[in-house]
Amino acid sequence: MTDTIRVLTTGGTIAGSGGSAFGSGYRPGQIGASAMLAEARALGIDAQFDTREIASIGSQDIGWPEWQALHAAILEAQSDPDICAVIVTHGTDTAEETALLLDLTLDCGMPVILVGAMRPADAVGSDGMRNFANAVQVARDPAARDRGVLVVMGDTVFAARDVRKAATSNIDAFKGFPRGPLARVTPSTLDWFGPAARIGERARFAWPEALPRVAILIAGAGMDEKPVEALLGIGCKGIVLAGMGQGNAPECVLAALQQAVAAGVPVVRSSRVDEGMVDRNVEVEDDARGFVAARALNPQKARVLLMLLLAGGTTDPAAIQSAFDAR
Known part of the structure; x- marks a missing residue:
């Protein structure tokens, strides 16, 4: 060499x-x-x-x-x-x-x-x-x-x-x-600052033939559910919420996103805040709504991971959550 x-x-x-x-x-x-x-x-x-x-x-x-x-x-x-x-x-x-x-x-x-x-x-x-x-x-x-x-x-x-x-x-x-x-x-x-920690680690994902359409939705005060409906209308296969604080949004938006999950479109909650963890949340009712918490990934990086998961056929919220937890 x-x-x-x-x-x-x-x-x-x-x-x-x-x-x-x-x-x-x-x-x-x-x-x-x-x-x-x-x-x-x-x-x-x-x-x-x-x-x-x-x-x-x-x-x-x-x-x-x-x-x-x-x-x-x-x-x-x-x-x-x-x-x-x-x-x-x-x-x-x-x-x-x-x-x-x-x-x-x-x-x-x-x-x-x-x-x-x-x-x-x-x-x-x-x-x-x-x-x-x-x-x-x-x-x-x-x-x-x-x-x-x-x-x-x-x-x-x-x-x-x-x-x-x-x-x-x-x-x-x-x-x-x-x-x-x-x-x-x-x-x-x-x-x-430390030794290499990924010796022998193989690629987590095969290179896909294409990447599905996944959108980032930024939450804002006073917004309604129409942007969610618009994203579903253009064929989004997944949605990343860039939410307030720890990934929150108005109730009408969360309800619309819950309907998206029910229709087979995974939703990942991340934050529009520059830094911080977004964990599974009782207030947002992640378990009941079927949402995924982005953990340490910001919206744009959560979108990349979600695209790769969907391209590989992973759509179950629990399996997607495991992938975000394993980063």
Whole structure:
């Protein structure tokens, strides 16, 4: 095995350009892999790279075609004895969703690392190349193996199952919940906070042929049941409630969601609050209504897990709850 790192590019702010060091607007995915790696080499990053372009878009537009291509490219890299790790450059808006989807559908072992930036490449104080250098530092460390998919942002290493974007534009926008970061990293140092915990772990889910339509419904004061009816009307196979507090919603909304469960559409309760657990709840009557509690997963990550469960044919609320409990 060599120390070649495969770099899979999807675009995002890390490859963005605004044409001005001080402007607030920019276009994602404007800088190609060759230019980015040339800059990395000019800075003295001496790793061996080979590259594949998956997409050149903002991560708000990442979807099934890009996920399919990305998953297939990582499987190819994992089967190549010349590749020691995979780095995926990715926009930050949906990095946590892509990371979790890959984490749930890939075997542990070879490091797979998502990295992005909060500022475009030509902005003053751009963080992209530092984050990339940090990702290389992680990729080349044998201790990065058997930790599942990782996200490197802001001198911090996060597990895919814990990472979330917690701020819109701060340079340190990413946090981990419930377990916090796995390591601190700079271009010259790497300190893990514990040993690898997923040695030999296989993918929890087979890669699906397609993902079902699952929607996120945000609860708000004074809302009625009509949004639930609308989601069912467009054929949603599952609904994730981004509820108030610990996953609550007005009674009329909960009643409509209960009817959805009775019609065979699973409902997962999560929270619109930035951080915290959503456990099974007596007040909401999870047992009577057939709801699933998202536990530590935020709405967008709960949606990813629910899509994979439904794609694999799991629709029973108790079985879905077990999957959320096992994360």
